[in-house]
Amino acid sequence: MEQEYDNERLKEIVSRRMALFKRKPEAARYRPGVSSRHVYGLYTETRVRKHVVAADYPEPAGGTDRAPNPIELLLCALAACIEGALYEFAVHEGITIESLSVDIEGSLDLRGLFMVDDTVPPGFSEIRYNLKIESPDDEERVKALSEKVIQHCPVLDSLIRSVNVSGEITTVRKDKEDSQRCP
Numbered sequence: 001m002e003q004e005y006d007n008e009r010l011k012e013i014v015s016r017r018m019a020l021f022k023r024k025p026e027a028a029r030y031r032p033g034v035s036s037r038h039v040y041g042l043y044t045e046t047r048v049r050k051h052v053v054a055a056d057y058p059e060p061a062g063g064t065d066r067a068p069n070p071i072e073l074l075l076c077a078l079a080a081c082i083e084g085a086l087y088e089f090a091v092h093e094g095i096t097i098e099s100l101s102v103d104i105e106g107s108l109d110l111r112g113l114f115m116v117d118d119t120v121p122p123g124f125s126e127i128r129y130n131l132k133i134e135s136p137d138d139e140e141r142v143k144a145l146s147e148k149v150i151q152h153c154p155v156l157d158s159l160i161r162s163v164n165v166s167g168e169i170t171t172v173r174k175d176k177e178d179s180q181r182c183p
Contacts, residue, residue, distance in 0.1 A: 007091045014092040043067070074159075075104045075127070081155035082131060089149055090135075095142055099134035127159070 021028040034053075036046035042063040043056040055070050057063025068076060079102045090097045105128050112122035131150075135142045150156060 010088060010091050014088055071106070071108070071124075075106055078127070078129070078153070078155045078159070079104050081153045082129070082150060085153055086131075086133070086146055086149045089145060090142075093145055095137045095145060096135055097133065098136065099132070101132050103130045103132075104128070124159075 032048075034046050034048050036044055038044050041056075042061070043054065043066055046053045046055065053073070054067035055073055056065060056067040057069045058065045061069070063069070082102050083100055087097055087100060106124040107126045108122075108124045109120045111117040112120040131146060133142055133146060
């Protein structure tokens with residue numbers, strides 16, 4: 001479903017934010033967060049602001065195939081980040097985007113996930129993208145902006161740069177007769 005979008009408003013927002021972040025770098029600090037819960041089987045729901053993002057696995061993997069699996073959602077996040085940021089900065093730079101799409105495919109060896117071989121990483125060994133842009137503007141200008149946007153994509157950066165990940169694990173013991181089984 002396509003709808004009218006206010007590019008002038010977007011251009012103003014981008015310009016205003018860039019100016020603010022140059023003046024006050026501390027204003028650029030952003031701390032997104034999500035809260036997820038197990039619903040049943042391999043199906044989970046994660047709250048993001050006012051949205052719910054579902055995750056599940058395909059039936060051959062033991063799921064009910066009601067949603068993408070988490071690793072597919074990672075690819076979705078990368079695609080959406082590239083498309084959104086490219087559109088945002090194209091508007092800011094006065095470049096017309098008539099059509100924008102990205103296909104992304106990852107390769108991973110499931111022996112890592114299933115703890116079959118500890119020498120095999122559980123995550124992607126490679127991710128490939130194919131970005132297609134239709135624009136009436138100068139191809140080199142569009143390509144140069146696209147390359148710059150991809151270099152500054154926070155999802156891509158988080159995938160390729162070593163990022164400190166830490167956390168806590170809390171366990172609560174419940175007696176079997178007091179406990180309800182997970183559906």
